[in-house]
Amino acid sequence: MSAIPTVPAPKTNYIGLSVLDYRGGKTTLCAGCGHNAISERIIDAMYEMGIQPEGVVKLSGIGCSSKSPAYFLNRAHGFNAVHGRMPSVATGVALANSKLMAIGVTGDGDTASIGIGQFVHLMRRNLPIIYVIEDNGVYGLTKGQFSATADLGAKLKTGVINDLPPIDTCMLAIQLGATFVARSFSGDKKQLLAILKAAIAHHGTSMIDVISPCVTFNDHEGSTKSYKYFKEHEEPVNEVGFVPHFEHIEVEYDPGTTTTVRMHDGSELRLRKLEREYDPTSKIEALKQLAESHDKGEMLTGVFYVNTQTPTFMDILHLADEPLATLPESAVRPPKQALEEIMEALR
Numbered sequence: 516m517s518a519i520p521t522v523p524a525p526k527t528n529y530i531g532l533s534v535l536d537y538r539g540g541k542t543t544l545c546a547g548c549g550h551n552a553i554s555e556r557i558i559d560a561m562y563e564m565g566i567q568p569e570g571v572v573k574l575s576g577i578g579c580s581s582k583s584p585a586y587f588l589n590r591a592h593g594f595n596a597v598h599g600r601m602p603s604v605a606t607g608v609a610l611a612n613s614k615l616m617a618i619g620v621t622g623d624g625d626t627a628s629i630g631i632g633q634f635v636h637l638m639r640r641n642l643p644i645i646y647v648i649e650d651n652g653v654y655g656l657t658k659g660q661f662s663a664t665a666d667l668g669a670k671l672k673t674g675v676i677n678d679l680p681p682i683d684t685c686m687l688a689i690q691l692g693a694t695f696v697a698r699s700f701s702g703d704k705k706q707l708l709a710i711l712k713a714a715i716a717h718h719g720t721s722m723i724d725v726i727s728p729c730v731t732f733n734d735h736e737g738s739t740k741s742y743k744y745f746k747e748h749e750e751p752v753n754e755v756g757f758v759p760h761f762e763h764i765e766v767e768y769d770p771g772t773t774t775t776v777r778m779h780d781g782s783e784l785r786l787r788k789l790e791r792e793y794d795p796t797s798k799i800e801a802l803k804q805l806a807e808s809h810d811k812g813e814m815l816t817g818v819f820y821v822n823t824q825t826p827t828f829m830d831i832l833h834l835a836d837e838p839l840a841t842l843p844e845s846a847v848r849p850p851k852q853a854l855e856e857i858m859e860a861l862r
Contacts, residue, residue, distance in 0.1 A: 530565045537562045539586040544579060549701030549727030550649045554586040556704065557618070557647075560711035561588065572608050572615045576601040576630060580622035580649035580727075599630025602637035606828075609642055612838040613829055616715070617644040624654050627663035627682045634684075638691035638720060640828040645714045646693075646722045648684055649701075651729040684724050685819055686805050689798055694719035694822040696801070698815065701727040710818060719827050726814065789817040796821060 525533035537558045542551050561571070568590035575581035577598035584593055592615065596604040605619050626634045626648050637646070652665040661669070661677045664684065669677045688696045695717040699707040707725065714721035794800055801820040808815035839847060 528562055528565045530567060532562070532565075532568075534558065534562045536590065537568060537588055539584070539589040542586050544582065545729075548579070548729070549651070549725075550580055550583050551586065552701040552704075553620075553647065553649055553707070553725055553727060554583050556707045556711055558587045559708055560715060563708075564712055564715050566616065566715065570614070570616055572612075572617050574601050574605045574608065574617060574619040576621055576625040578622040578625045578654070579729075580620055581625060583620045583649065584618075599625055599628070600633060601625065602630065602633035605644055606637065606640070606642055609644065609829070610832075610834070611840045613643070613834065614838050617642075619644055619646045621646070621648055623648060623650040623652060623662040623664040623684070627684055631663070631682070635687075635691060638688045638693045638722065640831075641692055641694055641719045641825055642828045643718060644720055645711075646720060648722070648724045649727045650684070650724050651727050652681075653729055683805060683809070684722070686802060688720075688722040689801050689805075689820045692720075692825070693722045693820075694825050695721040695818070696820040697722070697818040698724045698726070700814075700816060701725055703816070706816065713818065717821070718823070719825065726816075789815065789819075793817070795819060798822075 525535065527533050539554070539558075542548075542554070544550055561568070568588045569592075571588055571591040573584035573588060573591050573593040574596065575584050575594075576596050581595060581601075584595070594604055594608070601619050601621055605617055608615065609617050621630070637644070650664055652662055652669065653671075654660045654662055661671065661675075661679075663679075663682045665677045665679075665681055667677060667680050671677075685696050685698050695714055697710045697714070699710050701707070710723055714723060789804065793804070795818050798820055805815060805819065835842065835846075
């Protein structure tokens with residue numbers, strides 16, 4: 516009688532969970548969309564860092580990117596907010612329950628256009644949140660118009676040329692006060708995973724701009740957010756790779772070097788990584804490197820800035836260690852006498 520083959524138990528992390536415990540629903544995004552690769556890296560990072568899924572809250576706004584939280588951590592809490600208003604909801608969540616790890620997934624339109632005002636104030640408050648921008652330079656849900664991060668001179672499939680300068684969300688975040696700022700590419704598994712794991716470990720605002728080419732509206736010749744262009748112009752601080760249409764393309768190269776990758780549409784992307792000697796604790800150096808990369812027409816990637824000394828928004832407000840949502844009414848509501856004294860003082 517032949518022995519019944521045994522199925523090996525799935526590999527688990529140090530809290531006893533398998534990678535399947537960190538997955539979400541099946542994606543409905545376009546085949547080859549870089550957003551799916553970002554979701555996969557978030558799954559890997561949470562698994563490898565041993566984060567309890569139920570201890571995470573996923574937040575998003577509106578757009579292709581804001582659908583991504585449905586594709587990872589299906590056991591986590593989630594809230595899909597109004598277009599551009601995710602930072603307000605994230606702030607409320609973090610203040611109500613500081614024990615939850617907040618991860619916000621947004622897009623370049625959701626952040627740099629309709630949501631720019633909320634983005635500005637989130638960055639300056641240093642709220643403990645992992646803020647991921649899935650950046651493709653277009654509005655993928657409304658037929659591919661330019662977003663505010665589209666590069667000057669970029670061309671749409673219709674032939675329209677962008678004549679407005681782009682908003683660099685990394686430079687803006689550093690200037691405003693974010694304490695962890697990085698950029699990566701959706702197809703660079705190694706670099707993006709390392710950045711996400713560092714962001715999870717950081718206590719404060721971790722802003723990660725991930726170039727994620729839109730295979731439907733922004734991966735053609737003339738686009739500065741295509742796979743081809745990015746591989747030609749990226750200047751990595753750490754490492755980069757990419758995900759082409761219907762297949763995954765990966766590259767590895769040394770820090771301080773530039774590489775060119777040919778995309779599925781025949782275009783090319785130029786990437787450059789920061790040198791190993793780069794000091795990410797210098798705000799001035801970070802802004803200088805980003806400005807120089809713009810002048811060279813290169814896309815710089817890696818961790819640009821880290822500050823572990825600035826107090827978080829919770830520290831500034833002197834919140835109790837216990838989550839506000841768990842405190843009794845007597846601890847969070849002023850007594851009647853206090854209100855009467857205030858009213859009396861206003862007479």
